[in-house]
Amino acid sequence: MGSMRARSALVYTVLRLLAFLVPLAVLLFFPVFQEVPWLAAIFAALIGLSLSLLFLRRPLDDVTGGLAARRAERTATGRRSGAETDADAEDAVVDATRRDETPGADAR
Numbered sequence: 001m002g003s004m005r006a007r008s009a010l011v012y013t014v015l016r017l018l019a020f021l022v023p024l025a026v027l028l029f030f031p032v033f034q035e036v037p038w039l040a041a042i043f044a045a046l047i048g049l050s051l052s053l054l055f056l057r058r059p060l061d062d063v064t065g066g067l068a069a070r071r072a073e074r075t076a077t078g079r080r081s082g083a084e085t086d087a088d089a090e091d092a093v094v095d096a097t098r099r100d101e102t103p104g105a106d107a108r
Contacts, residue, residue, distance in 0.1 A: 008062040008066055011059055012056065015056055015059060019048040019052050019055075020048035021044075023043070023048060023051075
């Protein structure tokens, strides 16, 4: 099941890249965009965004559904991600540092 989620993410990523790169290549054939390629990149990004919103809804739903299922599974089993564990460790260090500060430093 995990390989299916990875496959969905890979397919979505490749399709998004193609939605940008194909219009970019086509636009760069026009002489005006050969002189200002950054403008071609902006137009290609807008075209790619539009294409992905119109045609890539199902691959996006597959990817986000897989992420939501993974998060729900992690929450149900009580497993924590590495980022959450790191955040707890950092919070513990900050709390310990605050407790170690001397309260008499403010008194004169």
